[in-house]
Amino acid sequence: MRKHLIFTGMAAITVVALAGCSSPAPDTDDAAWPESITLSLVPSVEGADLAEALDPLTTYLSENLGIDVEGVVASDYAATVEALGTDQAQVIISDAGSLYNATERYDADLVLRDVRFGATSYASVAYTNNPDKYCDDEPVMSTYAASGIQLSSCNGIEIEGETLTGEGPAGIESLAKIGDGTKVALQAATSPAGYQYPVVAMREAGIDTDADITQVPVEGNNNAVLAVFNGDAEVSFAYWDARTTVTEEAPDVAEEVVAFAYTEMIPNGGVAVTSSLPADLVEQLTELLDGYADSSEEAATVMFDLVGLSDWTNETADEEITRYGEILVEFSN
Structure with missing residues (x-):
């Protein structure tokens, strides 16, 4: 295997010493087990x-x-x-x-x-409050099984009246519709669903995420959804499906915040x-x-x-x- 990729520079990484134990035996079927x-x-x-x-x-x-x-x-x-x-x-x-x-x-x-x-993996969801721009069809309602909530989506990423799958990539080509100056809510750079996978997906769609969009910093998946719900951003990204975390403060989030794309799956x-x-x-x-x-x-x-x-x-x-x-x-x- 390759040994050259070491992520010690990431902000989230801190090395600490842990208590030791006896050394294991060599990797053979008949090797003695450690105590x-x-x-x-x-x-x-x-x-x-x-x-x-x-x-x-x-x-x-x-x-x-x-x-x-x-x-x-x-x-x-x-x-x-x-x-x-x-x-x-x-x-x-x-x-x-x-x-x-x-x-x-x-x-x-x-x-x-x-x-x-x-599930062993999950997608990052692209949300919008402007379905006329990002949806090629009318939004449909499907059921989020974990809570029984009906949520809206478009671009065929889910089937109307059925259980949401949250499987990506799906509708990913619609990210190319994010135009110059579009306000896009993004989480911290260490967030896979709130930043890393969305940024990679947008770059692959031809978007310069440093120059072509207006990044709206938010903290947490719930706030990424609320940024779109409240009109502070036109697009946001969060884990599937973060809309269920804000139903109390935003009762009509299921209709007002539409999922229009899923990134590739995050393990x-x-x-x-x-x-x-x-x-x-x-x-x-x-x-x-x-x-x-x-x-x-x-x-x-x-x-x-x-x-x-x-x-x-x-x-x-x-x-x-x-x-x-x-x-x-x-x-x-």
Whole structure:
């Protein structure tokens, strides 16, 4: 694998030292298993709940593997990569960018992808308050299954009366209609859905995002939607589907803010392991993690509370992670 792409210059990256553990055996099927392995992650919970939240998962793994599995809390996703690279952790649960770094820099193996509400990836949505300009057809209403809310879209990216899919790229050619001086609400440059993927998509549509548009800075996906709803911008971008986050303050957002394009899919994170672990250990560990959410009601709760997931899948779609890494390169300086 390539080893030259390192994103240490990104603003979100901070390296910290994590507690160590014994070194694993070479990567062979018949190699002796280590007495313990360490799992590094960035949990969703905070403070005193960390140890309690980690314990059910590490206990489950320890009991089923027959070796000690220790859980270590990282301060951020980049720290999980450095922990794996220095052999202070042999398993990491991290975001897509960190998984890419781990595979590129340390030859780690991607074994699982995160599943959130049935999906392993999501699109950035282009929203507008000017459908006459950006829509080639009349907007239609479709159902967002997670909340039952009806939301509007055009350009054939969804089917009227059916469940929204949120699958892209779709309607992406309509981005070329963003004219000179158009006010476009964009989030921080570190945001995949609010900045990175939209900027790449606009550039590929022939738009100079520094000179051709008027960037309207916003903080958060909800504010990206509200910028269009309130008329502060003609176009905005946010994750699929951020309109559901503002229905209280903007009850008619479903009609007034129309989705007219989806970018290519942005990958969820997942699980990576060091390449030096025995292959049969990796296989069993992967199967156990893959089945954890279904092992008990407590496990499903822990899974969501700990890392905000509903499941893992061994269908890793490595090409999505690779593409994410390529896009990160454009924004690493």
